[in-house]
Amino acid sequence: MATTTSDYYEVLGVERSASAEDIQRAYRKLARTYHPDVNSDPGAEDLFKRVNEANEVLSDAGLRARYDKFSPQFGDDWRKVPEDFEPGASGAPFGSGAGPGVYFSGGGADFEDLLGGLFGGGSGFFGGRPTGPVPGPDVEAEIELPVEDAYAGGRRSLTMRTATGVRTIEVNIPAGVVDGQRIRLAGQGGDGYGDDAPRGDLYLFVRLAPHPRYRVHGRDVTVELPVMPWEATLGATATVETPGGRVDVKVPAGSSSGRRLRLRGRGLPNPRGSAGDLYAEVKIVAPQRLTADQRAAWEALAATYATPGESAA
Structure with missing residues (x-):
């Protein structure tokens, strides 16, 4: 497996035409190889995360179709492309009236700085500010689970601090989550900009807590x-x-x-x-x-x- 590639198919070592079964077989083999519990190599954990990320996308029919459609033209920015944008069309997929396909990386950066850096005060913006509602940024966080909760799944309450205050999020943990797995909560990320602007998504990275047994x-x-x-x-x-x-x-x-x-x-x-x-x-x-x-x-x-x-x- 290549160590620096960003292409999910190359990460798993499968063809773009690979079946769902091929993808699962490749994922299980690589997950066993690079899991930090069995591989002490300093880079194994990062590789394990990339393998899980690739599997999460390619195992989901909807995400895989979107990835196949946009990644050849936009690479790692495939998530940012609006659903109705046609690959190969002239011009950038972002501008006035940017739709809910626009995503931002979560983190400590100021939201207006992110907007200014992405759009540069171009079409649809005045003085670096959007003229219409813009979706909020995606946010990443870790959630630590005991082995029993990972086995059984269930609901958990999380507290998230945003620019507008603190809100509680109910999370449905699917049964059988594994260490390093990513859970996507649509519309539970950062607050949007402007009236009726949708929130971004929240991505939870699962970590299994050490267990005495x-x-x-x-x-x-x-x-x-x-x-x-x-x-x-x-x-x-x-x-x-x-x-x-x-x-x-x-x-x-x-x-x-x-x-x-x-x-x-x-x-x-x-x-x-x-x-x-x-x-x-x-x-x-x-x-x-x-x-x-x-x-x-x-x-x-x-x-x-x-x-x-x-x-x-």
Whole structure:
């Protein structure tokens, strides 16, 4: 995969004619390769973000059609082009009567400075100010979720500070969001300029909070499974905690610490395909308190493993 390209198809390493299945296969492979939890390379996180961004666009039929239509002519500015602008038409797609396809990057810059920099006081503006309503800027923010919330989804309330005050936004978190995924909230971004000007969009980047029990890699989840020595030796059925609740798992006889037991489809759900898997990692734990009889039994067992002619001690 190219490291500097801005073309989403090149980011995923697929042809522009690639099917939705091809795109998902390429995304899953790259996400596993560049996820920061498994790749310590300094540039892996940025590549992981680019892979997620490309997948978000190309996996959405509407966004993909818009990207295919405008990116060849306008590159990274494809989002800014009004819907009714025809590629190849003369002149810039921005000017008087700019429509809701105009977007601005969120950030700390003054909104009027952004307008002046984009339009330069050209057609439809007097003294650098718009003569009609102009959509507000897009805004980016991070949202940190516990693994359980990423698994189940649900509604959350966010507080957003804007130039006109503070407002509360209700966010519907889809079940199965992964670290680095972007959620678009149309019309929840920065305030527009002028009467009846629509707001921009709000883009939330998901970050999964560190968890004391679960380790998440893409959609796969790993959890420790404590078992007693006799359970690991003889085999047993043990209960493992998963983000979706408790599940019984069979521990094969002769299991050692570190053995990974795969529970297919018990990881994070995937609204567009197969759910991730859960891996129960065997961890043999010794009993902390022994009665006199229990200690004698363990000593007798140890004696059966002693080398012939040697003391078990």
